[in-house]
Amino acid sequence: MTPQFLKNLPLRVKLILPTWLLMTVFVIGGGLATTHIVSQNLEEGLAYRADILASGAASNLTAAIAFEDIASAKEQLTALSYDPDLVHAKVLRDSGSEFVSFSRLPKDCAPHPAGFICNQTALERVVKPIQMGSEKLGTLELYFTKTRVADEKQRLTGFLVMATVALSLFALFFARLIHGFVSQPLSSLHRSMSNMIRLGIMSNTLPVTRYDELGQLTECFNDMVTSLYERDKQLTATLSQLEEKSIYINHVLDTIDHGILVIAPGDVVTYFNPAAEIELKSMGCDPTNLDHILSNFLPATTLLEVSSAIDEHRPIHAVEIRHRVSGKVYRVRSTPMASAQHSLVQFEDITTLQTAEQRRKLAELIFDQSKDATLVLSRSLSVEAQNRACLKTFGAVEHWNQMFSSDLGRLPYTEFKTLLRKGVYTWHSHLFCISGTILPCRIDARTVTNRNGKVEAFVISIFDQTTRLELKRLNHMAHHDPLTQLANRTHAMATLAQEHAIGQDMHVLFVDLDGFKNVNDLYGHNVGDELLKVIAKRLKGCVSSGDLVARLAGDEFLLGIRGSEQIEHIMQRLMKKLNEVIMVEGVRPRVSASIGVRYWASHDETPLKTVIDQADKAMYEAKAMGKNRYAYASEGANTVLL
Template sequence: MTLGDDEIDAAADVSATDDSPAELSLAGNESADERYRRLLEHSPDAICVHQHGRLVYVNKAGLRWMRADSADQMIGHMITAFVNPESVPAMLSRIAGLRRQGDISEPSEATMLRFDGTRLDVEAVSVLTVWSGEPAYQVIFRDVSAQKAVESALRYQAALVQHVSDAIIATTTDGEVTSWNPAAETIYRRSADEVMRRPVTEAVGAELDPQKVLDLGGVATMTHYDVGGRMLTVRVSAAAMDDGYVLLCTDQTALRRAEQHFETVVASLDEGVLVLDHTGRILSVNPAVKRLLGVTADHLVVGYRELRRAWSEHWEYLAYDAEGAPIKSISEPPVLQTLRDGTPFTGEALNMNAADGQARWLAVSTCRLNPEEGERSAVLISFRDISASRSATERFAHQALHDPLTGLPNRTFLLDSVQRLRDHGQLAAVLFIDLDDLKGVNDSLGHDAGDVVIQAAAQRLRGAVRKDDVVCRFAGDEFIVLLVGPFQPGELPAVTERIQTMLAEPVLVAGFAVQMGASVGVVETGADDDRDGATLLRVADRAMYAAKAQRRRTVVFSTSAKPTPGGQLSR
């Protein structure tokens, strides 16, 4: 209910007339009034005087409390202009009860509206007095805003104690429980009535000395037990009070179980997991790291410089782009770049210097563990041994490009190599070699004997040429030799003669000495030769047939520098 100025006037008139004319003393002299006013001026409390609801006086403290620049802002105005409407009814009720000069009201709370737009909580006491010879009301205000803030904080703290999820336990200096909040009841499954004035050790089911916790720095992780004997992992924080201790007990049982579960999973992984801090120091490793790297945690590097040196000297790295193509130009160990700027790495690494002496191919991934921490984030490195799969892949790739009987590159490898060497200007000559009389060996001694002859021919051809030359088994008893690099005059005939000589040596097969030999077609090429690889093979093929047509164990050099029309490469 909001009351207007007329109602205040009426309340004042009633208070000034009922039973008061005969008893109100207007005695006093001017000097007494002056002394009274000086007393009011110097009072630290805010004091105002109003008559018929209008302010006639406000002391300095009142002006200061109201954030007023001068008394003119308030004198002559209705007091209700400066009082929260919700506080007006209580104010009227308070002054209506004053009948005689000197009557004092009970303290009541009010909210004042200040000139700067803020509010001030006060406790007001009204006194029926005389001002300038007429009845008036003197109001003394006391600032209770700080008290209200404290009370509010206390209520908030009490609510926290009642509603937080952590157990808050107060004890005496001897360790007897004096306070046990609802969270403590939930965690330990013991009611406050059960534990009050009992030793805190009994309340938490385990030894708990608050002073020892303080001696350890105020925080300790302990094992407690609830009423049913269930083990609890509890983080205990202790604070000393004048008459005892306050303990904050946080139930970390679920967190600890999750950590143990995580640790068990990581420890059982076949994949190595290594965590470094932002300086390169090792924070943790799982057992697989020892097996994959052939080292223990004690042997691993600790620090950025050591990391750079150790991981640069004996490791090879192979990264992949977004399309999965290999990137071979890696200037430094990828983990260093991850440590420096957070760049993740996914690729392969060859550890050539493991402590157990084994070289291993590993699939490696590096990334920041907590990207939101930026350059101070720890780095996670994971390793997976791919040596077996990589060996299998290399073996399959080798089998796809090599002849299983002789181990020489096969026809597929040849067709790619001849064109590549031709395009790079590295091909000097092509030799097409066909073994003589292999059919007779197969017919007389069997195909196993023929395989032995083919294997012997392959070995001798490989021994007759240089390291960079390419020897391929083309088909059946046919071989191709690609001579790489420049030849000196007369050197090419010397190579073909050496091949013929080595192939002519007998081969011991099933107790029989088998005489070998070959027909050879040779085509020489140079920088001004525009024939492609397939054409050169066809020309060498024709030269070989020309040699076989003349007589066995013959070498024919092709004299044509240009492609001849028609004709296909033999099998």
Template sequence: MILQWFSALPLRKKVIYPIWTLLTLSTMILGASVAHFMGVTHSANLYTRTSILAQGIASNLSGALIFNDKQTGLDQMNALSFDPEVIAARVEHINNEPFAKLDNLPENCSWHERDIQCSHSVFFAITHPITLDNEHLGNLTVWASKDSMFEQRNQILTIFLITTVIFSLLALFFAHRVHRLIATPLLSIFNSMQTVIKKGVTEQRLHIVHPDEIGKLTHCFNEMLDNLSQRDSQLTLAFQRLEDKTHYINQVLDSLDQGLLVVSPNKKVIYHNPAARLLLPQIQLNNDEMTSLNQQHIENLLSDFEPINRLTLLRECIEMHQRLEPTTLRHQGTGQQYQISTYPIAGENNSLVHIEDISQRYLIEQRQRMAEMIFDQNPSSVIVVTRKMAIETKNNAFIQTFGNINNLNQLHLRQPIELNTSVLKQVLKVGYLKLQTDVTSQFFSRKHGNKSHWLPCLLTIKLIKNGDNKVESFVISLNDQTQVKELQRLNFEANHDGLTQLANRQNAYKQLLNAHKKQKSVYLIFLDLDGFKAVNDTYGHQCGDDLLKIISQRLTNNVFENDLVARLSGDEFLLGLYLTNPRVATQEINAILQRILNAISYPININGATPYVSASIGAYYWSGNDQTPLEEALEKADKAMYQAKLSGKNRYHIAKEINPFLV
């Protein structure tokens, strides 16, 4: 049926219909194929470029997320703005809390909670995890627009559609003229097309011999060449822009501190950035860089690293084109620590190997762990307090002693700290404050079964300042002083009289000998109470003990602070008076001895009883350069005291052979 219909057609239609059909279908198929190919290629390049940018930016955002430095995060994310297809980016913590956002949205797009909605724009999103030492810190999501890709595809379709329409019109026009001139014009066109093909499509145009149908066809053909030339210019400009973007990406990769290697499935290095050459000195480049790179094997570059099992895992991930999470390798020669990971690259099954020197960070983390261990095992109770007086951290000793409290208000001091202006200035100047106080908490009191139980402590407050020299927090240590207090008590009891709290004989002799070694002159005063036995017999020993306490206090009140007052035994007392100027000692010693006699004989009332005692005093001047032993000097003072008793009591007697200035 179709063959019969075609056979019945005129010649011009037999010629034009197949030509018109073939030209139209070819142009449409070619246009659709080119548009589809350009769209697929552009989409793949856009996705790959965006993925590489997201990976690069994500690897630099771990530090900003750890220190919550949003400004640094924004600075890193601004690098995405150099890609015009990137319309937005968002960084979130692992708990989906927003950290930073880049907003280059077109007018028809807007944020909808955590996502983007557009009225007529087409886009896609890439989410890349942000990790550090296998720890998932957050996610980086990048949105890229496909509008330019669709616009470019539509332009191509429009051009080919116009071309199709032109060819269709030319075929119809040709139908009216083909029966008159067909062979010669076609041969002319053929020869012209041969010339154009040999000399280049865009260099020359066909010459119009006659203004006939063939001439018009030639003119249309020239216009098609102009369109193709224009399209070629557009493609050249697009490729130039792509090359510029590739150059920018290379600059970004070259500026990274981390080493980047592109490794083929056969484990040969086909690309590396300058940082990789610094981290892996085994990389040696000859004049021909690509030839030299192909000779570098990843196993040779990492031959000095350990452990072997991790190197094996790295090799398997490269061969299998799989992702390798960050893992740590150690250089056998230098002992430096490196973190290495791999990312599969689409296309030729290559792998991107990321390597970073983490020796300094490893050392800092090791020191931090050591500091935490020392802090936690410190026998003293230690806490770190914020500026708002909230307990930020505490060691085990504090928890075991005062409980797991979270606020400083739960810790009670018997003597509250008065942080006035002068105290604050001193703390800021020296950086710490120390004081003795008693501390308790509800847990501590309950543990000892007594609500009023206190722990004597040496409280030390130290400041923690930031880089701007501003106080950020305080370190408070509570050192248990129970044993210190007990040692002080035992030492006091060993060196003091239990009744009067005065120095005992041993303590008094020790102080006198130490002063004599320093060549200090002293008046040795021997004092014995008159009538003390009668007080005990009349009022009892309790009254006698109370009387001794009162006499001790009066003796202490009538001498200088650095003078010695001691009780030897019973009603015998020993005084050491350090008079600095021997030239005026005559009047001074007599005045002091007389004041002591008056103070002792002053009336006393003890629970209604009025015991009366007086004193007999003997004095001896023991010069600092005197070679007389202490026992002999005390004996002379003792003899002077007995001389006072023989003279009638309630008086003092000074040995004659003492201070020459007394003569």
């Protein structure tokens, strides 16, 4: 009777385990028998070889022991030592005393009255009598080790183990192969049946690869699956109408981003999603009452259109209504549903979007109507947008670098890094106009960043500087001498009066050139004009940048030197510099200067015109003393002539 646990084992185990065990036991039994037979043959061979060696040696030792020739006996034993298994040999006289011996016993062997005792090494003892005729002369004892036999036995055992493992694996593979032929089709049938129970009936059938009993069973199973699948399709089609309403509800639940209402005939609200409930209740509306909801919105014409679309079960696309109280704007859509004449109404708060759109349009209007040229650049400096003023002045431009008249006007890399770091930067440059002229401009650049702080674009504002530069030029002309570019009389008088008003001490110098009229008469007014330019440069080079140098008229100049300190060193430098040789247009006109000096202290209330007249008078005193010198006015300081 078969035990129950064997009956419960899987078919795979029932097929594989017996085959594998039978082949493994057969291999182990055969290997053990082979090892035993080989070991027995080796031991018998050793005993036979030892007996032959002992008989030969005993015959050869007869003469040596008869004549007490120990040397000859040792030679005989030495010859026996060539046998690797011989570990000890000795020749005994008939009296029992030792005649000669040879020994190479292992370390684990020790002498014993009966021979030798070894811990691990097994020895084979062979004893042969030494006779001359019928007379016994002595005895030969030989001891052979069985180590080589034991090693060979161990090697055969190792081969047996490896062969057993290899053949056992082969047996396992062979058993699995047999299992594949028998139980694999049954396992496929079992998996398919389990899937049908767990997942439902599917149309997948099993491939028929054989035509034995298992193949016929597979064909029957496929026929059953096909029949069940057809019946399941019919049942699914029958239940689809009952599940259609549930599908619509799931569809509504999936679209929960905006407020959703499902309206049945008669304006009955059959469903509203959580977003619709929150939004409508916040406005004081009842989500279940469509008439109450519509009464809270404007305009009436749009609400009538929505109501008619719902009643007539037709679609309506994106109309806008406004809440009476909050002013919020909503976009409404209505979509007819396929069954039961229901309508799906969606509404979305677009107040923020509408405000953003209005702001965008306003920004575009401001950008386009700005009187200053404005353009937007991408990160690669390509022009993305231009306002009307920019298009009118510069025309359509594709890249920022096309607008510059030279490479010097472009923003250098270091300044560009400053723009990226600070977000704003201003510089001046000349830009090409659509008319072909070059326009002096001030350029304001600002960065546009995203939420992560990364620069996405640049806004460039361009301001025409032509008028400002022209005003600056006119102002310069109004306050400067056109020939020497020094301050003129008007500018000089205003500057000196302003400096004195704020408490500045100064020396007022009135300079008149000696011999300038002769230069004009001898060389012409062109040489005279060039000479005045050189004199103007030399006067500016003799004083500091904060001091005043002006041309009053003709060859008369006015200097204002700040401070109350002595100016002797400045006067000496002026006299020396003005006396140096001047080369103008190939000639060397000779001139000198007479200078009148008037010290004007901050507390001195003398009018400026009077101060200048006093310096002028001192200049004439210097001329009267021989020219080419300077003199101090008596007012403000003692007169000194050099």
